[in-house]
Amino acid sequence: MISVSEAKKILQDNLILGRTILADLDKASGSVLSEDIFSPIDIPFFNNSAMDGYAICWQKDNNQRTLLSQSKSKAGDMQELVLGENEAIRIFTGAPVPSGADTIIPQEYVKIKEGQLIFDSEKFRKGANFRGKGAQNKAGDLIAKKGSHISPGMIGLLASVGISLVPIHAAPTVGIILTGDELEEAGNPLGFGKVYDANGPVMKSYLQNLGVKEIQIGKAIDEPEKLQEKINEYLGNYDVLILSGGISVGDYDYVKEGLRQAGVQELFYKVKQKPGKPLFVGQNKNKWIFALPGNPASTLTCFNQYVKPCIEAWMGKTDIWKPSGSYPLADNFEKTTGLTFFLKAKLENEKVIILPGQESFNLISYGAANCIAEVGEEVESLEAGTIVKVYNW
Known part of the structure; x- marks a missing residue:
């Protein structure tokens, strides 16, 4: 089992950069330029008033x-x-x-x-x-650098010089496999022993917010052969494979062995954190594989801390590991040492409120939370006013 910082260092050393595509300018906002852009014309194009x-x-x-x-x-x-x-x-x-x-x-x-x-x-x-003609820029001038975030302002700049297609790093295609016989889709009657699936909608929403367009969600029952078929199928069809559940050490946790048989190279398994300790990350033929614990809080935490940064890097973004900010705690907080805690929290009036209901299964605090607060593994207690890192959803 490794620390959070060790896990992120391993991922940083193995980041994958997506291929370059030409995107329509009106669909490129929020993407990252994969090449320098040079103006094809003088701007202004003629002397004007x-x-x-x-x-x-x-x-x-x-x-x-x-x-x-x-x-x-x-x-x-x-x-x-x-x-x-x-x-x-x-x-x-x-x-x-x-x-x-x-x-x-x-x-x-x-x-x-x-x-x-x-x-x-x-x-x-x-x-x-x-x-005067060319007062803003001359034909051939560098007007946008590789790695730049394509903002609405940059859209305007590129449009003003007549550029309609821009080179960007393509978003990955993502396949999600939800494991577990107990899962039921929202809208269907809930039988005894069943639970409604929250992880699929959560991850799909998150991926869409990151700019991922192609997302396929499938289910696998708790049978090794059926799971293996699904892993092999999705591994062949998608750039990123995410599995939810079945990655711990229970009698029906077949995911880790299924990934091994599919030829996935393990980068690490298990992280000293709460929630989300039984996290698996691997690669196969320039593809990412993330096997996340099935409890909803664990899934969202692992997605926020590990899946999201790797997808952002795939799309050309930098500073992917930086927290969204650092703010003082509103109240005292205590925890056990040995694990980094990622806590559902609410940033309000420039203070971090640690919400009740931190159990891995508990979704009540999701509705109020707008960030995740990080408390290091060596920490046992923090006083109100202590500065902590927070990560937006």
């Missing part, structure tokens, strides 16, 4: 320009106008600046008298309100 006003060629000693009212430049115009000597052309925001013009005088500073443009040149300088 930052204001509604009048385009002129700057001559500081002459405050008047002949107004050619018959010539106007508006956004979207395809024909380039040419500014004549001592002329001014009406122009609108975003419109192409006529050839020969280098300054835009906003309309609110202009008076028109007898066909002449009148303004106070002392209030302006050459180049005012003129957006």
